[in-house]
Amino acid sequence: MLKSMMTAAILGVAAMTAVPVAVQAEDLTGKTVKFGAIVPASGPFAEWGRANTVALKMLEKQVNEAGGINGAKMEIVIYDDGAKPAQAVSMLRKLADDDQVLAVAGPATSSAVEVAFPVANQLGIVSVSQNSSKPGVAAANRPWGFRNTVDEAKLARLVVPFFAKTFDVKKAAIIYDAKDATASAAGAKIFPQILADNGIENLDADTPISFNTGDLDVSAQVTKLRSLQPDAVVLSADYSQAITVLREMKRQGMKTPVVGSTQLMSSAILAAYPELPIVAPTTFFAGLDVPAVKTFTDGVTPLMRAEKNLPGTIEPSLFDANIYEIVSLFAQAAKEAGVTAAPADLAADRTRIRDYMASESDFVGLGGKVRFAADGDAVKSFFIVQAKDGKWTSLETACSSPEADACAQ
């Protein structure tokens, strides 16, 4: 008994010391605190990157109009990696070596993150992805790699049973993008396991149905899906590829409910097959009835729509919210962790940001409290949403961590 009490006391002290110690904020007037961002502003995910850029420019303006970071001007240096892993690494090196930024938001895609995070570890600079959700990528790249996203496996474990109960699903078929890192991990490994764990028959377990990124014709796959007569379809693909599948399902008259991962979250999905129930998890959507989300959405939407290379109907996405939160957290870290913004202290400042990121537990993001778990992924509230009448509607709220009060405000 005594031993367990002592253990508890030691653990308690350890937990207390893990909380960041308040550091005397230094007056940084006249200085500039620089952060970097790597976004895919060209290539197949150009709209993600361009929208990310608008959100970051708005944040930069907001922070500087509010007095900056302890008097210093905040500058966000934004580079485009075209969603290409090699280019992401080049941009990360440029930001770290040439621009001497304190921390980097991005890169976005899991394939880029998988090669950029090891370089971040070599360089000793925080890199936080706004999109990547392939399981285990941050965990394999500690201590400098973080992701403001939740592992798809954690989300799917809560979404699938909810979906199965809501739509009375006994048998399902999976279709996935075999060339997309996150989609193939979820489609080939995560979802089959979760279907089995929930007693749902996986109709294409023996002959998985897949397609490749960029495929326009998925008629053969959808005809095969149709022939299996599932109660539901698990669609694991990023939204731009998922639209191709949904359009083909519509063309072939397939009316089976669809469930997927956060990759489905886009306003473009809403127009693909409006009559079909499509369910997905997300930590943010533009219609979320939360004051911070409303303020963010009202501020950034007109700016995005004013951009000539973004659609006039665009709404901020989950990934815009994520990158906005990442740099907001950088700014808070720089304010509270004693960053000096002196060139001689660059390595120390970067370490301060990293330590703050790893231990900070009071940061409030757009959808609620955000902190980073030991595996480098975000712990935050998420919503199970359904596409309905041209908009996303929240069906359920949950926390990505099973720990009690992990997401409590």
Place this chain on the structure above:
Amino acid sequence: MGVSIFIQQVLNGLTLGAVYTLIALAFSLVMGILGILNLAISEIFMIGAFIGFSLIMSGVPVWLALPGAMAVAAVISMVIARIGYEPLRNASHITPMLSTLGFSMILQNFATNTWGSDPMQLTLEGWLDTRFHFGLVSLSVVQIVVFAVTLGLCVLTALLIQRTDIGRGLRAVAENRDVSRILGVRPRRMILVAFALSGLLAGAAGVLVGLHYSVITPYIGVDIGLKAIAVMIVGGATNIWGALLAGPIIGILEVLTVAYGGAAMRDFIVYGMMIAILLVRPQGLLGGSSKTSGGRV
């Protein structure tokens, strides 16, 4: 059910093959006359799809949007002929090919900056949204339109090449440019005509793809374009009817491979067939023998 699904898959393959046929014809017109692979055709096809989509979305009827998009694609193709081919026509064959590759990159960037990288979606209404059901097999009006337009354009192209002065001029240039000039043919004009015809066909394929799949992106050209090159090789680059035969063969083969072997096998089978044809019958299924390869187009 198995037979119905098989028939449905064959219909899926025929539709895909029809699109391949038109783009393969676009490739073979330039290839047959000038002996160069115009790599920009894939992206002219993509631009045709976007122009067709934009016109239909702004309320232009399909019967007008189709020739409209074809005309724009033809103009782009002629610009490429003037800037990307003409000044380089005396260089080695690889040089104009690289030039057209450059144009394809420019066109893809232009589309991304103009229409965005997100998929553009079209909602079909009225007669275009009609679908006929035969038990478990179904066929849409758009699929019938795709088959009819493809067949019609193939026949028109064949008639133009074989029965008109323009066709005779094109064939003369294909045989020997210098001799054709002596005979009164203006090779420069014929080259422009070949590029224009090629653009018209690629543009038509773009509109048909847009109508059938109802979703396009600036990146649809690469994959479909490469398959069309395979169709051209399998059918024979010097024979219009070769594309009409090989398009459906490749389309059906591709779809059945995906359905019964998996998507991972698809490219292995399609491009494997192309390589096999190159090894066994390099002139293609309907191409003439190597001795008569001068009889192009």
